[in-house]
Amino acid sequence: MGKNCRMERRERADAARNRQAILRAAEELLRRHPPEQVSVERVAAAAGVGKGTVFHRFGSRTGLMRELMAERARELEQAVAEGPPPLGPGAEPVERLVAFLARVAELGARNGNLMAAHEHAMATRKGAAEERRESNPIYVSWHRHVSGLIARGRPDVDAEEIAHMLLGTLHMEPIASQLRAGEHERLAASFAELVRALFRAGGG
Amino acid sequence: MGKNCRMERRERADAARNRQAILRAAEELLRRHPPEQVSVERVAAAAGVGKGTVFHRFGSRTGLMRELMAERARELEQAVAEGPPPLGPGAEPVERLVAFLARVAELGARNGNLMAAHEHAMATRKGAAEERRESNPIYVSWHRHVSGLIARGRPDVDAEEIAHMLLGTLHMEPIASQLRAGEHERLAASFAELVRALFRAGGG
């Protein structure tokens, strides 16, 4: 019952170091190469570990990409939950939505091929039912946020469907490559245009 | 200079037969299985031909999917160019756009995994610059139509971007699976909602 009686065994020090090395290596490779060229083996080599280690840590290519994405999304998630308006609570739904989508676009722009890589990983053979069914938790949380805001502003429309449509944009190749080039303002502007039009049309 | 002096050598009879067999087999497999499980080899086996024949006919997996997609799109393309309103010329841009997107949704619903398969094929390693740059001609033509209609109704917005956003919807996994389940009306309704809101917001 001493101070070392932790039930949850911590991750070993070398394991934690390797986890970081792998994540950083994947990040770096993804910044410079299209996702289909960033194989697990290359990531492992760049991180200075064996391929098996990557799979041991992240389970699958999808798992690695998911973790990378989660890392990027955490900051945004917090800003949404408890940050200042218009992103955080307090502002009107329209403004919150516009602000959120702008940030998502920016996040897409800063992360190069990450979104595409995750999509690509999901589309790959092995991970059948389990991996793909519940999709990725970040998408789910984003979708909940967006569809919640839409529902508050326009209770009469199919908010969930429209939220899927808006977020789907990020996974589109023509737009993704635009984001990769840094042009996130263009997407943000069109997001704003669509959202404002939608809210105005019903609000009177 | 007799009656057989055709310069354009026709496709041989057995080749034409195999082409059809391959297309139909791919169609059938795609109706029942997720795209990543429909390998070229399986298509070939189902069509009763060798793998090499598929590549000889269609060049690549992408080429096969593209052809399948083109086959499905031809009918729609013609209806748009010279059919009766609201799909064809004559109706207001809003109505044409709503009608067009409804048909696109329906097309997606009837074709199971075709869109996803094409996307999946595009994301696959080999076909680097050439295959991917100009994207697929069907998408380009759809995009031109949609962005043209938007520009006519709302000259002040970024029509090309918004057209990408609307069409991008079809490539989204949550919505694609909805379409696969036959629920194309739901997508069509949200398309209509968004488009009407967009046009109303600017038209006064």
Place this chain on the structure above:
DNA sequence: GATTAAGTTGACCGATGGTCCACTTAATAT
């Protein structure tokens, strides 16, 4: 029936995501 270009095929290639297990090593208990 001969000629020939078009078509066909399956063994083969390099690469990928993922598995496995013999081997190391960090954290603990003594």
Place this chain on the structure above:
DNA sequence: ATATTAAGTGGACCATCGGTCAACTTAATC
């Protein structure tokens, strides 16, 4: 310090994929 041991590691190995190719067939022509 040393022993114990569970966690971690690495890379040969596997099935499968898209794609290539050279030897072989065959449909269309004269």
